[in-house]
Amino acid sequence: MITEAQVLDALRTVQDPDLHQDIVRLGFVKDVQIKDGSVKFQVQLTTPACPVKDILKAQCEEAVIALAGVEKVEVEMTAQVRSRATEQEDLVPEVKQIIAIASGKGGVGKSTVSANLAVALAQSGARVGLLDADVYGPSIPLMLGCQDEHPFTRGKKIVPIERHGIRIMSIGFLLEEGQAVMWRGPMVAGTVKQLLADVDWGDLDYLLVDLPPGTGDAPMSLAQLVPLTGVVIVSTPQTVAGNIAGKAAKLFTRMNTPLMGVIENMASFIAPDTGKEYRLFSGMPGSQLAAELKVPFLGSIPLDPEVGLAGDRGLPSVLSAPDSAQAKAFMAISKDLAAQASVLALARRESESQTPTFSPA
Ligand SMILES: Nc1ncnc2c1ncn2[C@@H]1O[C@H](COP(=O)(O)OP(=O)(O)OP(=O)(O)O)[C@@H](O)[C@H]1O
Ligand SMILES: [Mg+2]
Known part of the structure; x- marks a missing residue:
């Protein structure tokens, strides 16, 4: 007779490679059912975008089938994103x-990265929102082909626009076309707050926030208004971009916002005829910036005119050219980012549970 304890013991040999703990201790194993020689259970991961989902499933099957008397193993992989x-x-x-996408310098590809990562996460089964907090130059509506939309309100809340499986809200929807606004600090803070609190985001696993460049009013207000999972730094390997990105990253750290990693964009060009890769800049590579900041390097997205065209057509590369090198890079990065969010959620949970309670002497 196989017991649940035996099954759990066998599963303790399976480690989550990102969280560095076994899946039983992490509480991933649910609903163990044993009937004669057949064992069924669920493994509830911390994200549907888990980069090692298939490997973990195979390891679970192997561990349990090795138990004496087990003839059949059925593992159902599910996911529940942990809360901040x-x-x-x-x-x-x-x-x-809530994951913010920031940079030091402007024009390094934050909005492109935000749009593609949002769609990539949604494609893996997560519920995703994308908040365009670039009050100075909102570009998400155009990049996702919804620039002509006007969100309506339900009750007291603004309903986000749904496109490509994600919920989108941008200050761009709320301004008249061509309308110029003289933004002052408190106005920016108020607007960012509105874009969070007055929008009917509903249940979301991930809300990505596309920021304006630098560490001005919008990023700082965001970091003060809500506890962020963390911030991702996008940079190009140009000396100036790398330097400013480093400064921006340090400022976020000072605001107690965890750095989730660095994404390098437009570093290389892959020649379509020969497949040869050319590095385009001689500045600090993203991997080095990540190492200096002691954060994960999440990946590099090649420069491809198709990325820009896709953005202009309102269909991000992950949808318009899913087999391209850049789409594959976005997909892989989205999974690593989701894993990183789980790592931070776990670290926070552990540090909270270790917080000593005050006991007067
Ligand atoms: N990997 C890439 N290959 C080719 N073009 C790209 C790539 N990434 C971004 N671009 C193009 O570079 C330009 C700037 O990108 P994007 O608007 O995403 O940058 P940004 O950092 O959001 O800019 P801003 O600081 O103004 O908000 C856009 O025209 C975009 O289409
Ligand atoms: Mg932008």
């Missing part, structure tokens, strides 16, 4: 993870 777990009052309690 915050005790303070939260403007968007139904949003589990």
Whole structure:
């Protein structure tokens, strides 16, 4: 007779490679059912975009089938994104993870990266929102082909626009075309707050926030308004871009916003005729910037005119050219980013559970 304890013991040999703990201790194993020689259970991962989902499934099957008397193993892989777990009052309690996309310099590809990562995460089965917080130059509506949309309100909340499986809100929807606004600090803070609290985001696994460049009012307000999962730095390997990216990253750290990693963009060009890769700049590579900041290097996206054209057509590369090198890079990065969000959620949970309670002497 096989027991649940035996099954769990066998599964303790399976480690989550990102979280560095076994899947039983992590609480991933659910609903173990044993009937004669057949064992069935669920493995609930921390993200549907888990980069090692298939490997973990195979390891679970192997571990359990090795038990004496087990003839059949059925593993159902599910996912529940962990929450930013915050005790303070939260403007968007139904949003589990909030990931900001920032840069030092402008024009390095934040919006392109945000749009592609949002769609990539949604494609893996996650519920995803994309907030365009670039009050100075909102570009998400155009990149996702919804620049002519006008969101309506339901009750007191603005309903985000749905495109390509994600919920989108941008200050661009709320301004008249061509309308110029003289943004001052408190106005920016107020607008960012509105884009969070007054929008009917609903239940989301990931809300990506596309920021304007640098560390001005919008990024700083965002970091103060809600507990962020963390911030991702996009950079190009030009000396100036790398230097400013480093400074921006340090400022986020000072605001207690975790750095989730560095994404390098437009570093190389792959010649379509020969497949040969050319590095285009001689500045600090993204991997080196990541190493200096002691954060993960999430990956590099090649320069491809198709990326820009795709953005202009309102269809991100992951949809318009899913087999391209850049689409594959976006897909891989989205999975690593999701894994990184799980790592941070776990670290926070552990540090909270280790917080000593105050006991007067
Ligand atoms: N990998 C790439 N290959 C080719 N073109 C790209 C790539 N990434 C971005 N671009 C193009 O570079 C330009 C700038 O990109 P994007 O608007 O995403 O940058 P940004 O950092 O959001 O800029 P801003 O600081 O103004 O918000 C756009 O025209 C975009 O289409
Ligand atoms: Mg932008």
